[in-house]
Amino acid sequence: MYRYDEFDQTLVDDRVEQFRGQVQRRLSGALTEEQFRPLRLMNGVYLQLHAYMLRVAIPYGVLSTRQLRKLAHIARRYDKGYGHFTTRQNIQYNWPKLYEVPDILAELAEVEMHAIQTSGNCIRNVTADQFAGVAADEIEDPRIYAEIIRQWSTLHPEFSFLPRKFKIALTAAPHDRAAIKTHDIGIGMVKNAEGETGFEIFVGGGLGRTPVVAKRVRGFLPKQHLLSYLEAILRVYNQLGQRNNIYKARIKILVNQVGIEAFTAMVEEEWQHLKDDALDLPADEIAYIKSYFAPPSYEKLEGEDASLAEKRLAEPAFARWLLTSLQPHKAPGYAIVTISLKPDGGIPGDATAEQMEAVADLADRYSFGEVRVAHEQNLVLTDVRQRDLHAVWQELRRHGLAAPNVGLLSDIIACPGLDYCSLANARSIPLAQQITRRFADLDRLHHIGKITLNISGCINACGHHHVGNIGILGVDKKGTEFYQVTLGGSADENTSLGEIVGPAFDEHHVVDAVETVVNTYLEIRKNGEDFITAYRRVGLAPFKETLYAAH
């Protein structure tokens, strides 16, 4: 993975000392809260319902085991023994003390981590396919370009005060696992007719109050132009984005107002001034970054490991776990393992310090010392030999990390909601817990099959509810929690926004409503089609019928 050079390290170390000074001046009274708030936000420190919250950037979700152990150490030493992995592949600590945050940041800097640009109107942490570099279906390793974008966007002087926050996501596989069309800029790697690799660029995606699926601004961008083209998009947005209304400040609103054709024309025009100049990416520069992501020394192995088949037959629980947890690896005899952070009754995305350390140990022992964070709030071991899968599974089981539910109904994405978040209308986590308990029966869960369920505690949509096959949004009705249900959302290459099914449900009926939706699907499904396929065939009507007929 990428390692800091001297420049990166100095920059991060300087920021720690700068923030240490700022905290001291705040505590001594030299800075008022109004002066201090933007400074703490620039360093990832929010004030939440119970306490401060610190959001730490995990660039494109890639962690070394050294870093993961440090995150565990911070959870134990400075927080309450756990952390929360988010839909932006970051980690949040829920209970840091302001006076200790500079020490936490200093510890993070020791392992080349920080909390810069995890808040504020700047380019946020770049996210990417969690299987980048190892997925069998990818065209090229997108981490190289994610890292190039990270370097370009870090403390970019022109883009530190954008009209609003700005999110970029990247994938290099035809099957989009990074939800690129829900981002301000989504980048997919593609091949053109000549067989060259380049980028397909989408703009103006986003969720929140005004959910929009990103539109394509460019079908093919040669690699060397990546940064100049992104810079052109950001410039147009920086100049024309509405700064006077927070609800209209995202690039999606601008793109919708001027239309994608006009927007594209402006970007292309701006780009003419920028291309083939300082931002050009020469091949040797790309090769240099690429050298950081050289594949580990894989053993030469046969396609499918023979011992695996035996163990699969002998142990049904192991077989079940294999069914949901594995992704095809590009090296024969290896597998990508997704570790579910969604146990029955658990808190989606939460991991204890011990669990983080257990995963780090497993990665060191079996997976070349690298771990990924998936935007679905799970962790990933990228390079496990198939013959080691059984040992990995047993170890995961010991730590409560072997729920065989990745990609199934109980693999719920949920924001912290009203249990932690000061902006929330309603709680998210208890719903997730109730749903995982309601669907705890593994035969039933596997029978239902592939489906996504996303929960947000308010319209800010941190739980991406608009793009869940089933989406749940917490709303406040006169001080009481209610939940609005949407159906038909999807966050992959066929991104779609869910449609509201009808009046909201109260907290005592929303889990029943989910069950009704699932049962309705099971009745209408044909030839084993998954939920979203069935939904696209029949639409909202049958679900409306079963959900509200009795009322």
Place this chain on the structure above:
Amino acid sequence: MTVKAITANRLSDGNVVYLRQDDTWSERIQESIVADSEDLATALLELAKRAVAERLVVDPYLFAVSVEDGRIRPLGRREEIRAAGPSVRTDLGYQAAAE
């Protein structure tokens, strides 16, 4: 009017605190001073703002409570959770100490 109390976060560590009768801040909602008139509520908020200037707390605000048999109960889920701790982690927050 509804009876109100004042909450804020302590500047240094972020902990939730409630304004007491004697103008100090407590981690226990039961020690809150409650305002049963608009005038008192406004006066309390002024006091709280002074505590912000004195670097004791940040983001103070009034919220509705009920008082029954001398016990103060926050009205609404948000303030209930704030006073107790996350409803999904009863081992954390003030509720943990109370058990």
